[in-house]
Amino acid sequence: MLYPVLHRLERDGLIESEWKETDTGRERKYNFLSADGHKALKAERQQWLTVHNSLCKLWKIKPLSI
Amino acid sequence: MADRSQLPVQIMENQTPFDLNAAIEGWRNELAAQPNLAADDRRELETHLRDAIAEFQQHGLSGEEAFWLARRRVGPPELLGEEFVKAEPVKVWRERAYFIMLFGQATGSFEGLLSAFREPPVGSRTRPDSRGEPDILDILCRLRRPPRPEMKKAARDSPPFL
Numbered sequence: 001m002l003y004p005v006l007h008r009l010e011r012d013g014l015i016e017s018e019w020k021e022t023d024t025g026r027e028r029k030y031n032f033l034s035a036d037g038h039k040a041l042k043a044e045r046q047q048w049l050t051v052h053n054s055l056c057k058l059w060k061i062k063p064l065s066i
Numbered sequence: 067m068a069d070r071s072q073l074p075v076q077i078m079e080n081q082t083p084f085d086l087n088a089a090i091e092g093w094r095n096e097l098a099a100q101p102n103l104a105a106d107d108r109r110e111l112e113t114h115l116r117d118a119i120a121e122f123q124q125h126g127l128s129g130e131e132a133f134w135l136a137r138r139r140v141g142p143p144e145l146l147g148e149e150f151v152k153a154e155p156v157k158v159w160r161e162r163a164y165f166i167m168l169f170g171q172a173t174g175s176f177e178g179l180l181s182a183f184r185e186p187p188v189g190s191r192t193r194p195d196s197r198g199e200p201d202i203l204d205i206l207c208r209l210r211r212p213p214r215p216e217m218k219k220a221a222r223d224s225p226p227f228l
Binding site for chain 2: 005
């Protein structure tokens with residue numbers, strides 16, 4: 001389920017949200033990454049790349065440049 | 067026998083036309099019964115449900131089909147309540163960081179173990195894919211040298227009782 005995850009990200013300060021009215025007149029909640037969220041994304045990416053590179057070396061595969 | 071032949075007819079007759087507003091109202095009540103969902107959360111979830119219904123209807127689905135599909139996409143109300151308060155995020159992150167560290171160490175020592183059986187030694191390996199950044203695996207391998215394989219070999223070659 002997507003929305004509980006977004007909710008938790010927001011509680012954690014990684015995303016921020018804003019209610020905006022759409023063309024249809026209904027309100028809709030928009031989410032965007034906060035400064036902390038950008039930092040967390042960068043750290044997360046680095047961690048997964050470390051795991052990825054470790055496995056590539058272990059299995060002798062050339063790591064894909066991402 | 068007679069009952070069985072009448073059954074499909076009865077179902078057709080009993081079927082009431084689907085009322086989308088009533089269905090959404092029912093869904094809203096289900097959501098309201100969840101103790102963990104604040105009013106603002108419920109309001110948000112309802113906008114998602116309505117957006118999804120509108121989207122599916124634009125793709126040609128009937129109101130009923132669109133409702134059930136949207137309900138499924140947003141998530142069953144009884145599970146949404148649980149998910150919203152699930153595991154403190156800090157705890158999840160800590161667990162994941164621990165897993166990554168453990169995993170990095172495990173592959174590091176495993177690689178160290180493998181490289182101990184072949185030349186050249188760990189520190190002087192040529193790495194064509196290296197782009198000059200410090201390499202955590204190399205550092206771990208240097209820190210965690212496995213026992214030398216020669217020791218085991220020597221122990222195996224010498225007769226145990228002599």
